[in-house]
Amino acid sequence: MVFSWLHLAIILFLVGGLLFAGGPLILSYLVAPRARGGDMGMPYECGMRPYGGAWTNFGINYYVYALLFLAFDVDVLYLFPVASVYRVTEGWLPFLEMFIFLVVLALAIVYFWAKGVFTWPRKIS
């Protein structure tokens, strides 16, 4: 594998990034005084001792938000290759295709909206 200056630049860039991120962490670990003991380990809850762990089951409507995020995350995935070649295409056809692709995805939001996922009504159980 032919070694070229580009590879060196990439390695340097990588090391620089690591140093830039890790440097302050290591520095502060070395230089800062450390407080220990008492209720330092206790989870902070407005000055009170919390009751029970936070490991409880979640509401179902959060799952719907996750689905929506996933749909649009994958959507962006498909847009990357389009974006890279979009400059060299001409005419309205590519734009129209992309528009149809996005509209189909937007239907998901319309559906959830109609089902009332975005409204948080008062639950008087």
Add this chain to the structure above:
Amino acid sequence: MAAQNLVAQKPDVIVADPLLNIGPAQQIMDICRSMSLWPMTFGLACCAIEMMAVGMARWDIARFGAEVFRPSPRQSDLMIVAGTVSKKMAPAVVRLYEQMPAPRYVIAMGNCAISGGPFKFKGQYGMVEGVDTLIPVDVYVPGCPPRPEGLLEGLFKLQEKITGKRFWPNPPLNGPYEEGM
């Protein structure tokens, strides 16, 4: 300094010295710390309103670096005890102090936090007379409530305690502002 405060009596609450303890580096560190003290919003009573007034446009504590009022003790290094500490609130004050990372400083603002103030009377059953019986206090700001200028002066005193030098001009004792003191 008051009699041994509660936190000092707890053997396991210690502030360990840093691994790398080089004098000049620590001095630079101290200047940076004193110029960016992040107070914790710990307003208890009337002094809390004066603490808010200090954060607002007219007295503008932002000029001295202490503008960011953090709600959580994890991200703050200055606890301004502004108001009366009742016996029901005492364990919470101690717990919040212990949950603050080092280096941590405490300003006891107002007569209630210093010595119980106007609520100290014979047969008083529900109040801790002075926060320094609970946690070590660095600067006392007297007043009931102290004027915002008083709290700013307290902050300068704390910065002087951290770095050993006062950066801001002294308040004009009599007459107009006098050059450097």
Add this chain to the structure above:
Amino acid sequence: MTRNANMEHLAGDFYTNNFAKTAKEGSLILNLGPQHPSTHGVLRVIVEMDGEYVMRAEPVLGYLHRMHEKMAEVKTAAQFIPNMGRVDYGHALAWNWAFVGAAEKLAGIEVPERAEYVRTITCECNRIASHLLWWGAYLLDLGAFTPIMYAFDDREKLLDILQVPTGSRLTYSYFRIGGVAQDLNEDCLGRIRKFIPWMRSRLPMYKDLVSDNIILRKRIEGVGVIEPDLCRSFGATGPVARGSGINYDVRRAEPYSIYPKIDFEVPTSELMDARGRYDVRMIEIEQSLRIIEQCLELMPEGDVLVKGAPKPSWKVPKGETYFAVEGGRGKIGVYLASDGGKNLYRTKLRAPGYCNLSLFAEVSRGTILADAVAILGSLDLIIPEIDR
């Protein structure tokens, strides 16, 4: 998931254990605790959460209990006035008025005409400062940082005005039994006259900047609906009751001092939610300005302390009385009972915030946590007044 209660760190304390006895299994119990940005002091609310929803809430008080009623038993009537400045530092002059008015009512002392006007002017200025403090802090709760800057800018002007006669910025002990401590000099009256047009020019800007802001309207409209019957059951008064359409203002219901001579309206709103309470308080600022204007014209000359006003060692005569005043947060009542001794036999302070907060558990059931915080802010709570 079994709750590892044996871990000492997660064991909760007396109130959470008592609260958890009737909690549903698997629900999360949180402390909206004493040290919390939105509780304006040290109010603790234990909430039982089901995901984002607050299933049940229980306010826990007493973290700022300052024993005012016990102090009243060891102090003479005159020594107790500074306490009145510290019960509710938002509207301290109303509490001064309640206590001093109760003592005058019991002893049958007549206050000179000018003192009545000085009291009304300073009390209404203090009410505007209290509403501005509430407005800034409420917007801060809802996440907007700019309005509190404007609110405190105006409030500082008011505090400079009130600082001249009273001598302090926040915790006033300015009223005396039989009048007030000091007269309003020309400079102070001039500043008040200059303040009124300034405040009137600011209110439209507040309306555009904040009141009609779509984010604020979305956050407080339809949130925290309080029916009039709920107000009656919990004894809520002041802007909380007026926001639910109850036309009740102590200045009109139990007229005291010169309020019958002053022409002002009592704003009510039929919205019954946080928006209604917000509108009522904003209109009240304008009404207070109108009251101050009329008082400035009608104010006669004369001294501000009745001849032979009681000395500090004055003993309250035998008997009991109850005197109510309209404070910034509602009906402030002071019950005095005295057996003619050096100190007062019993003093009961009726705090409006105490009753307004007691309906929070009812109103916040089933709302999401963000709305619960919006409801808490709309009740305009000052904690030392609740804990006394």
Add this chain to the structure above:
Amino acid sequence: MDALLKGLPLLYLSACDAAKTGKNWQVFLPAASLVPAAKRLRAADYFLEDICALDCEEGYVVTYHFAHFEKPGRPSLRVVVPHDAPSLPSIASVFGGAEWHERETRDFHGVIFEGNPNFVPLLIDPDMADCFPLRKDPKSRSKTRDILEAGDVVFCDPSFTLMTPDAPAAGQESGGEKAATA
């Protein structure tokens, strides 16, 4: 007011001089008829202002102040409970706000209210829940008739001797116009 409480066993009913005492009606009740009286006041749209206990020689005089949004006037219900067994039925089922007032009276005076939904200390720290700060020591308590106004009596139960002035000297019936606002 007497129309409102008709049929309930009362101990003492009098109209007071509102200009001096701030109250229009003063009703002494036996503990049993407290809840029915509260229900009638609730039906008549009164709201509970506060509950205040007065530590006198004869016992704790627990005073319930009521007020009305439309009608002026302030009726007050009073119940005398002995020092040794201070217990009362709770009216938290009738007035939701009474729960806190009762818990506060328990914190300060130690009066027990049966039926209060959540009867734990409210203002005082649970560890020192039984310090009852506002209780006076026996010798500094004074008689109820030194403090309370007799007012012009509408009805007085023969067995009720609390308010009857023992010596003629103390019999200063304060005239006061009859503020008969029900």
